[in-house]
Amino acid sequence: MKLSAAVKPISYLKSHASEIVRGIAENRTPVVITLNGEARAVLQDIHGYEKDRETMALLKMLAMSKKSLEAGKVKPVGDAFRSVREKVRKTRD
Numbered sequence: 658m659k660l661s662a663a664v665k666p667i668s669y670l671k672s673h674a675s676e677i678v679r680g681i682a683e684n685r686t687p688v689v690i691t692l693n694g695e696a697r698a699v700l701q702d703i704h705g706y707e708k709d710r711e712t713m714a715l716l717k718m719l720a721m722s723k724k725s726l727e728a729g730k731v732k733p734v735g736d737a738f739r740s741v742r743e744k745v746r747k748t749r750d
Contacts, residue, residue: 664689664696 663686670690672676677688677700687701701709725731732740 663687664691666691667697670700 663728665677665688667690670688680686681688681700685702685705687699687705689696690698690700705709
C-alpha cells in the first residue's frame with residue numbers, strides 16, 4: 658500500500674470530510690493528513706483499525722511470551738495442565 662498516493666492537507670479534509678470518509682470506507686485505504694506540509698495523522702476505516710488493534714494485541718502477547726521464556730518462567734505442559742486441574746478441583750470442593 659502506497660500512502661504517498663493518499664496524502665491530503667488538512668484544508669482538503671475540512672472541505673471534503675464526508676467524501677474522504679466515504680472513500681476510506683469503500684476502498685479500505687488510509688489517508689495521511691498533513692499540517693504545514695508534515696504528516697500529522699492517519700485516517701482509516703474502522704475494520705482496518707480493529708484489525709490493526711487485534712494484530713498489535715497478538716504481537717504484544719508474543720513479545721510477553723518470549724520475555725517469559727527468556728526469563729525461564731516456563732514449565733512443562735504436563736505440569737501446567739496438572740496445576741489447572743488442581744485449581745478446578747479446589748473450586749468444585
